Amino acid sequence: MAHLRIYNPDHQTIYTLGELFETEIVPRRPFWDPRTLAEYASTVHLWTQITGDPPITEIDEKLIASFSATLLRRPGKHAQTTLSRNTVRKHLQHLKAVLRLLSPKSTRGIGLLKEIPIIEAPRPARRPVTVFSLTQVRSLANGGEYFRTDLTRPLPSPAWWESLIRILYNTA
DSSP: OTTOOOOOTTSSOOOBHHHHIIIIIHHHOTTSOHHHHHHHHHHHHHHHHHHOOOBGGGOOHHHHHHHHHHHHHSBOSSTTOBOOHHHHHHHHHHHHHHHHHTSSSSTTOOOOOSSOOOOOOOOOOOOOOOOOOHHHHHHHHHGGGGSOSTTSTTSOHHHHHHHHHHHHHHHO
């Protein structure tokens, strides 16, 4: 039993998220997929880099919001871009999962955190809807003779494709 740590609130040692991840979470999860473990480790590494890995008692909504804002400004794969909102969401979801493992609310939680701070993830960026002009639809419908012909038997290919494109446009 020498490897088991017992958390005592009156004890002077206060652990950080990085320490707890390495000493408590990883050893207790030998059944995890190595890729999942690597993803969580990547998030914990970013957490320690950005926040300085404060004691778990200091983790609150304000600190997590600061972490999220820093991730949104962090350079992405290309020098001229920043991390995508979806990547930031992923890291915040991983952080939430790690914190859940430290709370008593989870069935497999260690019980070191009384509650998990609220983690608000940025909304994913929505792409604008593509709208075709009438000219584009007409040229697409007229180009039916160049589309695949093996799908349209027994109808002639150009007529079949033109009908399909007109129906799709008119029914949106």
